[in-house]
Amino acid sequence: MLDVTDLHAFYGKSHILQGVNMTIREGEIVALLGRNGVGRSTTCKAVMGEVQPQGSVMFKGKEIAGKKAYEIANLGIGYVPENRDIFPGLTTRQNLILGLKPGQKEGQGRWSMQNMFDMFENLQRRADVEASVLSGGEQQMLTMCRTLMGDPDFVMIDEPTEGLSPQMVQRVAELLKEIASRGIATLLVEQKLSIALDIADRVYVMGHGHMVFEGTPEELKEREDVRKEWLEV
Numbered sequence: 001m002l003d004v005t006d007l008h009a010f011y012g013k014s015h016i017l018q019g020v021n022m023t024i025r026e027g028e029i030v031a032l033l034g035r036n037g038v039g040r041s042t043t044c045k046a047v048m049g050e051v052q053p054q055g056s057v058m059f060k061g062k063e064i065a066g067k068k069a070y071e072i073a074n075l076g077i078g079y080v081p082e083n084r085d086i087f088p089g090l091t092t093r094q095n096l097i098l099g100l101k102p103g104q105k106e107g108q109g110r111w112s113m114q115n116m117f118d119m120f121e122n123l124q125r126r127a128d129v130e131a132s133v134l135s136g137g138e139q140q141m142l143t144m145c146r147t148l149m150g151d152p153d154f155v156m157i158d159e160p161t162e163g164l165s166p167q168m169v170q171r172v173a174e175l176l177k178e179i180a181s182r183g184i185a186t187l188l189v190e191q192k193l194s195i196a197l198d199i200a201d202r203v204y205v206m207g208h209g210h211m212v213f214e215g216t217p218e219e220l221k222e223r224e225d226v227r228k229e230w231l232e233v
């Protein structure tokens with residue numbers, strides 16, 4: 001589904017991504033772990049074309065490095081950035097509609113608006129109120145659901161559980177499993193080792209600008225050295 005090879009990215013003169021290699025297969029949940037500032041979000045942005053990438057990003061067999069973000073979205077990559085960027089003045093329903101791709105009608109694709117309301121009754125209850133009144137957790141759900149409305153084949157979700165209650169974290173985990181069950185590949189950027197180990201098929205750990213570990217959750221559990229050096233504070 002996604003093959004990233006020797007990916008580099010810069011902010012001005014700062015060389016942030018220094019040769020990232022990463023593969024994500026169909027229907028797989030892959031967790032991307034690492035400490036603050038190692039470049040996890042920048043990896044997502046470089047794949048999405050929001051940051052200029054150098055290197056290769058192959059998506060469904062085609063090179064997408066150098067394409068514009070909206071072109072990449074139209075090809076089937078969804079991105080939920082770490083700031084919950086809902087449209088606060090629009091209703092929940094209007095926010096969801098804005099997730100559709102150009103020319104896509106509601107109800108086409110894997111997800112309908114009713115699907116979202118069935119999964120998250122809070123969104124249904126607040127369908128016609130301004131999204132600004134939703135709680136932080138509800139806004140996180142709304143951002144994820146809006147991205148799914150565009151029917152992506154691959155989604156990158158950046159720290160969806162940050163600041164959420166344990167109950168809401170559980171809901172996010174359920175949604176991630178539902179996404180995988182529909183055959184969608186997921187890159188889950190996380191701080192919390194526990195949720196990543198619970199639901200991921202594979203895990204990457206990022207050091208400063210490149211991957212320092214790749215393996216299954218079980219393999220990471222055995223590697224106390226990796227966790228000590230690259231994850232624990």
Ligand SMILES: Nc1ncnc2c1ncn2[C@@H]1O[C@H](COP(=O)(O)OP(=O)(O)OP(=O)(O)O)[C@@H](O)[C@H]1O
Binds near residue numbers: 011036037040041
């Ligand atoms: N717009 C920007 N301009 C300049 N430097 C940036 C910018 N965004 C991020 N950086 C720097 O790039 C590095 C990587 O940032 P990135 O956001 O990818 O980290 P991260 O792994 O997602 O961590 P976290 O989300 O915890 O901050 C950091 O040192 C950060 O300070």
Ligand SMILES: [Mg+2]
Binds near residue numbers: 040041042082158
């Ligand atoms: Mg980040």
